[in-house]
Amino acid sequence: xxxxxxxxxxxxxxxxxxxxxxxxxxxxxxxxxxxxxxxxxxxxxxxxxxxxxxxxxxxxxxxxxxxxxxxxxxxxxxxxxxxxxxxxxxxxxxxxxxxxxxxxxxxxxxxxxxxxxxxxxxxxxxxxxxxxxxxxxxxxxxxxxxxxxxxxxxxxxxxxxxxxxxxxxxxxxxxxxxxxxxxxxxxxxxxxxxxxxxxxxxxxxxxxxxxxxxxxxxxxxxxxxxxxxxxxxxxxxxxxxxxxxxxxxxxxxxxxxxxxxxxxxxxxxxxxxxxxxxxxxxxxxxxxxxxxxxxxxxxxxxxxxxxxxxxxxxxxxxxxxxxxxxxxxxxxxxxxxxxxxxxxxxxxxxxxxxxxxxxxxxxxxxxxxxxxxxxxxxxxxxxxxxxxxxxxxxxxxxxxxxxxxxxxxxxxxxxxxxxxxxxxxxxxxxxxxxxxxxxxxxxxxxxxxxxxxxxxxxxxxxxxxxxxxxxxxxxxxxxxxxxxxxxxxxxxxxxxxxxxxxxxxxxxxxxxxxxxxxxxxxxxxxxxxxxxxxxxxxxxxxxxxxxxxxxxxxxxxxxxxxxxxxxxxxxxxxxxxxxxxxxxxxxxxxxxxxxxxxxxxxxxxxxxxxxxxxxxxxxxxxxxxxxxxxxxxxxxxxxxxxxxxxxxxxxxxxxxxxxxxxxxxxxxxxxxxxxxxxxxxxxxxxxxxxxxxxxxxxxxxxxxxxxxxxxxxxxxxxxxxxxxxxxxxxxxxxxxxxxxxxxxxxxxxxxxxxxxxxxxxxxxxxxxxxxxxxxxxxxxxxxxxxxxxxxxxxxxxxxxxxxxxxxxxxxxxxxxxxxxxxxxxxxxxxxxxxxx
Amino acid sequence: xxxxxxxxxxxxxxxxxxxxxxxxxxxxxxxxxxxxxxxxxxxxxxxxxxxxxxx
Numbered sequence: 001x002x003x004x005x006x007x008x009x010x011x012x013x014x015x016x017x018x019x020x021x022x023x024x025x026x027x028x029x030x031x032x033x034x035x036x037x038x039x040x041x042x043x044x045x046x047x048x049x050x051x052x053x054x055x056x057x058x059x060x061x062x063x064x065x066x067x068x069x070x071x072x073x074x075x076x077x078x079x080x081x082x083x084x085x086x087x088x089x090x091x092x093x094x095x096x097x098x099x100x101x102x103x104x105x106x107x108x109x110x111x112x113x114x115x116x117x118x119x120x121x122x123x124x125x126x127x128x129x130x131x132x133x134x135x136x137x138x139x140x141x142x143x144x145x146x147x148x149x150x151x152x153x154x155x156x157x158x159x160x161x162x163x164x165x166x167x168x169x170x171x172x173x174x175x176x177x178x179x180x181x182x183x184x185x186x187x188x189x190x191x192x193x194x195x196x197x198x199x200x201x202x203x204x205x206x207x208x209x210x211x212x213x214x215x216x217x218x219x220x221x222x223x224x225x226x227x228x229x230x231x232x233x234x235x236x237x238x239x240x241x242x243x244x245x246x247x248x249x250x251x252x253x254x255x256x257x258x259x260x261x262x263x264x265x266x267x268x269x270x271x272x273x274x275x276x277x278x279x280x281x282x283x284x285x286x287x288x289x290x291x292x293x294x295x296x297x298x299x300x301x302x303x304x305x306x307x308x309x310x311x312x313x314x315x316x317x318x319x320x321x322x323x324x325x326x327x328x329x330x331x332x333x334x335x336x337x338x339x340x341x342x343x344x345x346x347x348x349x350x351x352x353x354x355x356x357x358x359x360x361x362x363x364x365x366x367x368x369x370x371x372x373x374x375x376x377x378x379x380x381x382x383x384x385x386x387x388x389x390x391x392x393x394x395x396x397x398x399x400x401x402x403x404x405x406x407x408x409x410x411x412x413x414x415x416x417x418x419x420x421x422x423x424x425x426x427x428x429x430x431x432x433x434x435x436x437x438x439x440x441x442x443x444x445x446x447x448x449x450x451x452x453x454x455x456x457x458x459x460x461x462x463x464x465x466x467x468x469x470x471x472x473x474x475x476x477x478x479x480x481x482x483x484x485x486x487x488x489x490x491x492x493x494x495x496x497x498x499x500x501x502x503x504x505x506x507x508x509x510x511x512x513x514x515x516x517x518x519x520x521x522x523x524x525x526x527x528x529x530x531x532x533x534x535x536x537x538x539x540x541x542x543x544x545x546x547x548x549x550x551x552x553x554x555x556x557x558x559x560x561x562x563x564x565x566x567x568x569x570x571x572x573x574x575x576x577x578x579x580x581x582x583x584x585x586x587x588x589x590x591x592x593x594x595x596x597x598x599x600x601x602x603x604x605x606x607x608x609x610x611x612x613x614x615x616x617x618x619x620x621x622x623x624x625x626x627x628x629x630x631x632x633x634x635x636x637x638x639x640x641x642x643x644x645x646x647x648x649x650x651x652x653x654x655x656x657x658x659x660x661x662x663x664x665x666x667x668x669x670x671x672x673x674x675x676x677x678x679x680x681x682x683x684x685x686x687x688x689x690x691x692x693x694x695x696x697x698x699x700x701x702x703x704x705x706x707x708x709x710x711x712x713x714x715x716x717x718x719x720x721x722x723x724x725x726x727x728x729x730x731x732x733x734x735x736x737x738x739x740x741x742x743x744x745x746x747x748x749x750x751x752x753x754x755x756x757x758x759x760x761x762x763x764x765x766x767x768x769x770x771x772x773x774x775x776x777x778x779x780x781x782x783x784x785x786x787x788x789x790x791x792x793x794x795x796x797x798x799x800x801x802x803x804x805x806x807x808x809x810x811x812x813x814x815x816x817x818x819x820x821x822x823x824x825x826x827x828x829x830x831x832x833x834x835x836x
Numbered sequence: 837x838x839x840x841x842x843x844x845x846x847x848x849x850x851x852x853x854x855x856x857x858x859x860x861x862x863x864x865x866x867x868x869x870x871x872x873x874x875x876x877x878x879x880x881x882x883x884x885x886x887x888x889x890x891x
Binding site: 137 | 847848852854875
């Protein structure tokens, strides 16, 4: 009941006086809840108990800190969960680790962590719960690592306290994989430091050597500098630099041309030549260029990897939000929360209103409406009753259901869809990287030029032939090529992430810069994805009365009407309703100001035996609603239908403009939806799409087929993009060249997509496509610049003019120019070129 | 100038010590989370008097 009470309280908060602010969340307190005897006022029970816990433990400082951070968490919504499954042995085996006997550690993902005050409060957990020994919050990942004494505290209690504070916890999944990656990251960082230290020290030594070129220098000193720089450079290549050699060897074994091959060849040739000349005690050495090059190349690789990790981490954490718990009905008819992994076939589980159905099964008792939009794309809720089938991933909207389990995990419809996703991903042609293509041409050209140099100098001066060829390899080492792509991509991905666009796969940007076909899902992408009040016909003076009745119900229609009315009659007082009665499938009725108000569907009104009279124009309004593709709800006051409410899934305001923008940019826009064909066609017309480009009634398999077909037609030169949010889109997302998942979607779609948009709607799709084009332009510019440098350097080598000093000037200049272009490039964030 | 024969190895030893210190810090996880400590350090102790709650 707690949630319903909270909702009611929030609903009427619009009409509350502004004098009282909630002591916990600072939102205005509804007039009905103001208790004049109390010093502090609260907007809801959730906030009140959060305040009591914080105040009771002497942590009032949280409020001062929060004020400094200018943040407010919003009202505390309590689900009433008891978290009893958190004490289950299965749960501990899955998510917790024993540090030592009696002490356990667990990672929990917390919702609503938003500012420094949250970090402070959550890390005071040892003060709040006896037995907790440490609590560390990772702010970016919103993950709490908690260590507690299992003999004193229970994890369920810890979870309960966190929820009371307004941070509902979920066990973090994939912890082991992340720890492995973390170890890799640490090693990479350490090797980067070694390469950096060696690079800068070798540079310093060479400054002395170059100074010695113009002055006289003692030969003993020169020899020492050469030996020390040789030692350091050999360490740099053999330790941090071995990744390039390893990459080159792997590429050669696979018989592919990879950028690592010329890099490794240049580095190795330079080091070997330098070692020979150092031992001989005469001749050119290039250790400064090599040591710095290794460092720069590693920096490029490191930041790119870090960025991709950040995006992958964020997406992984979102998976955590799917239900990990089912309410199992035991033999004694008692209901217990248990981890989803322990549920077996033929078990009975209970699904409350508002919960996600955790399993596939058959309803054994209860009736309700189910939102299947995640699975099928169908935007209208479906009524279900005993002996109907329900699927995991759908949401139970109204009544309590008991479901006999027929399948869990892999065996559910969602599980089968996930297999389709894998299949889609396998069938996708790999994206050939631009740099790989260029590297192929580059290697061929370098080999020819190198051979020419040797041949040329063999005739002029055979002693210089090999030396000039090595100089050529070192100086033209494609560091510009190696740096350009990772740097620009990384900068672009970082900026995009700040805009709420998480790019998991850098190559996707390259694909997006081409044109082709873009498939859009309807529900949740083009539209809001939820039933909303679209139109009101008839007497507007009854709006407050309707709001009074509807706010008593948690039915999805009632919620949509309430929200719609709150926006339409802002400021008006909502009167009190009495004798409110809700009959599932029939509607809701009650008395407001002494008048009988009934709100019901047309079907149930027609079915009623006693006749109903329609006020003028209402019969027509009913028909018009049907023509507009809206579900009608009739408002009846004292036996007269005085108003008709049209409910539907409205097109987002920005959708038509963005579709036009995409088409102007050269994309063919198509709508692909599981929703009724009639509705989809109407949406298509509203967006100005031709009849063929809007497809309704598509199953996940149909979507996969359509996208796969398009991807084949587009080939390498053009791109097929799929934008969607549901599980039903997941196979198509995986099969498209680039899959883009939109916020609010299912975890399957996140797993399948290359790019995740943290904001709903299409606005970011337009930003993304524009940004991708700017990113590729910047990369091309970088490549052109570095190739120009290489041509100049190659010309100097062939003519025998390159000296180590000239090499030391040209090489960092090339890298710095590329760096400057990468940093200055406007990829994401500059909104000028965007549609909206 | 023969002092160079002592100073250069010494300089490299010192540089090596700093690299080793950094390697230790990286290995012990001090660079894993770069966001939260920045927030933690600003609010560690009750140095300022708590302001009035709420509002």
